Amino acid sequence: MIIETSSYPRAAVIGNPSDGYFGKTIAFVFSNFVARVQLYQTPELEIKPQRLDITSYPNMQALVEDINFAGYYGGMRLLKGMIKVFFEYCQTNNIQLASKNFTIRYDSNIPLRLGLAGSSAILSSFLKAMCLFYEVYINPATFANLVLSVENNELGISAGLQDRVAQAFEKPVFMDFDKKTMEKQGYGNYEVLNTTNFPNFYIAYRKNLSEGTETVHNNLKARFNIGEKKVLQAMKRWAQITEEFKVALTNKDNDTMHNLINENFDLRRALIPISKGNIEMVDMARSVGASAKFTGSGGAIIGTYKDEIMFSKLKGTLNDHNIEVIKPNIVNN
Template structure:
């Protein structure tokens, strides 16, 4: 038995980072990039290392470069934590597990450390493989919360539900993380939208090294927990932007959402310390007439553009900044 399961990169179109704070977001999948987990039966349970997990380097410079690109941890911890959490979930809910062992290996071409949800893609693909191997049923609306628990509870990585929802549902999803709903049921209210409702959208990402999400979110979480007025108010504003964009898309007014995406980033810029490289990327895209905001936590942007002429203009403007521009494959 050979099982191969994938999960793709994603872009937070609008509303982020309110997903981790009982807000609302819209996200879409990026099929251009993905993580794949392979599972096959074996005598012992084995998790094979990927090139990101190695500990032998050609020089001290090579070690430093590897850490800047991939962080201090590869994917093994993600798989180990996923298997542990999967087992505990099955035991808790009396889901029978056979006694056969397996080997896991993973690969990913999702650009690292640029806010396109590479870690949660590996975890989601792992859960899909385990579900098939053990032939258990886990409802689609519950899987994102289980994936999030791997990061939040097992690995103490701060994150919200958005990435795990879109990687579980795929396509385009409007997410309402209503606090009463989430705290009572453990998941939000998820509405799948027709990808055809999207206007022309692009994704651009730096090919240089970037700070990871784990560092980026820490201070905002603390300020929100302390009830700082500016942060609490911003989460409501981001949620409202997501609701307005959702309503415009459903009404066939997708070509009008660009200013709201810009507003999403401008609010973030007032509250977060953002590196000059990220600001330059956003401003270069806007100078071409496109809208621009972060796909996640920095290193990649998403926005709308009018036509192919504007898209090519953006590519020419961003290439000198070591930024690649793509048309995301949503379907």
């Protein structure tokens, strides 16, 4: 029997990058792209290398193009880390795993290193498959923690829970990572949101602006840890913005949501160095009346638009600069 699972990219609607700093965020996953896993029983445990894992190139130019596409690390380290974390979780919780092995194949068309949580989508899809294969149930909050621990603890990648929570629930989620709550129960308070009052969202991206989570978040974490006042104030405001956005969502107050999305980015811009290309992408989106902020760590943006006329202007303006614009198919399983 072949087990097939999938997971989707994440869009951070509001509050990021406070998710790793006891803040509050809202995020959803969308099915325009997907990370898929195939897992089936075999005599030995085997991980099949995919495009992200190639080690042979026709020339140096091909190697450089591959690095520009996927970065320096492929998917093998992700999958190995997930196996280790899953195995140790089962041992710690006295979960007896059946004595059988598997072969794992994975594939993803999620644009890489653009703040769309492509790596955690691969991990989430793989963890789903192992849970099905070994008949182990893991609740969504714990599921998200395990995925995050692969990146944080096993691979040394600085990241927060937001991406993994959205991918674990596969619904839009309001997340409160209050420090006392996190210390008490090991995860935040998560509330699934109704999409009925959601505004018109768009997502835009271009591959040559990828920055990678490690580049952006490592410096911010250090500044947070030493208690830099400007950083602490920003984290507090991002949490307030998220609460205000949630109220606006309930009231279907699109103007307030528009303004809060813009403030979210402007606050980030005042705190973290942002590349010229990323700023230009935000400014172009705003020039037609849309709101705009990062979906994650940079390279892709999310925002709201009023109507189809504005979306057409948005798409035309950004397409002229080789920027893709899509309407996200929000997953609400």
